[in-house]
Amino acid sequence: MTGKAKPHTLSCAPRTPLTGGLFALLRASAEADPDGAAILCGEAVVRHAQLAEDVARLSRALTALGLDKGARLGVWGRKTTQAVTAFLAAAAAGAVFFPVDPNQPPDVVRAVLERLRPAVLCVAAEFLPALEALFPGPRPFAVAVMDGPATGGLPCLRDLAAGPYPEALPEVGPDDPVYLNFTSGTTGAPKGAVTTLGNLLANTEASVSAFGLTPDDVHLCMMPVFVHPHETLLRPLALGGPMVLCDRVSAKAVATACRRHKVTALMAVAAIYETLLRLPAGADNPLATVRVAESGGMHVPAALAAGLARRFGTAILPVWGSTETTGVALANRPGEAHAPCRLGRPVPGYVVRVLDEDGNDARDGEPGELVISGPGVCPGYFGEEPRPEFRLFGGRFRTGDIVRREADGAYFFAGRQSMLLKVGGMKVFPVEIEEALRAHPDVAECIVVPVADALRGEAAKAVAVPRTGATLSPGELRRYLATRLHRMKMPRVIEIRDALPRTPGGKIAWRALA
CATH class of the missing domain: 3.30.300.30 (ANL, C-terminal domain)
Structure with missing residues (x-):
């Protein structure tokens, strides 16, 4: 790298629209540190200036294929530099990104595509035969190949990103949707939470503040594209630092990525940290450079926290987040001692309440339902008319999780209502x-x-x-x-x-x- 970009200062809810939405982050990094690494993927390096130019040119090409502002771009692929570029190009065009989970059975994939009706679908070459089987005749959307050369008359992203530079990019306001973030489906059919530019900026700024992240941090981005497309992706973009892509969540792949790129910040579920503990003993500590090790999505057992500290010297930071809150809303901070079931305190901008069975605020120490509000909470689900009785309504999310608040302001997890x-x-x-x-x-x-x-x-x-x-x-x-x-x-x-x-x-x- 030739230097470090300064952190960008973006309001959680910008008063005026941003040109190209998230493209403002790319442009700022490209201007401040053009040769700095934006994406690290194995041996490949994508520089800030290169990423900004590829995204701008690709946004113009996708618009020419029919991706107007507010239209949807589907991505059916794995976590690659092309997937990141497509996501950001959709944002620059003012469009709405959504991922296609390649692990779903064919009939589910077809139902998703028919329901969301993308203007353009970006498909990895390995999934082209599956796409042909699902839509053997004329397709109701344009198709571009994410990797490799153009094939079967279909354009590829590499060629599209080499096209003309756009004359202008649309303005994107805080209430404009950027992508559809799907729930995990562990508690019912997945729903697409409509995630806006304001939601993304609010959550990113809150996380940066809570964990003390800086432009010097190197972020491991390992969650599948269809789980949380933005969570660790936008933090480095907002700070001007690098993201490390790791499409496999095996212990060996994660350890290799951390060692090779000297990762300092990562997010994973507890099960992934468990697999790291099972690695054969060796001279190298794969987490030696990690200073922020978040764990969300499931309970962090006390034995796991103790094991990581004992073997790797790593302090795990349990967090609470969800699709509907655009990510982390409660977090333990670096330097705080681990305590069983401790979720930490709210991150900046999020308002947290604990409600008893009658809907009243529970007293400290008493369990109740966790309810989150604030600018990071999504406005609703795709295709669902908002109604006050729904869990997600009007900037408020009734989580279904049972927690208790202690007198020091920390929250502790007790369980899910559905599991009680x-x-x-x-x-x-x-x-x-x-x-x-x-x-x-x-x-x-x-x-x-x-x-x-x-x-x-x-x-x-x-x-x-x-x-x-x-x-x-x-x-x-x-x-x-x-x-x-x-x-x-x-x-x-x-x-x-x-x-x-x-x-x-x-x-x-x-x-x-x-």
């Missing part, structure tokens, strides 16, 4: 049972789910995975828990498995276990 057990009238939070199970030295990971019980209405079912080389039995775990849990909290069923089922984003697919 009522055993003989007693409220039982699965996370408490999971923490007890994880304290067993031979348990690598576990989850507790509710099951029907004829006598008590509901009961707990525990599914545990043994550590490598260890053996477990339901009887052994039952004896272990007997001295640690109230008898009403004891799992009625204990099951031992080699692995837990997971979503493509790494979360545990708990419904498959219930």
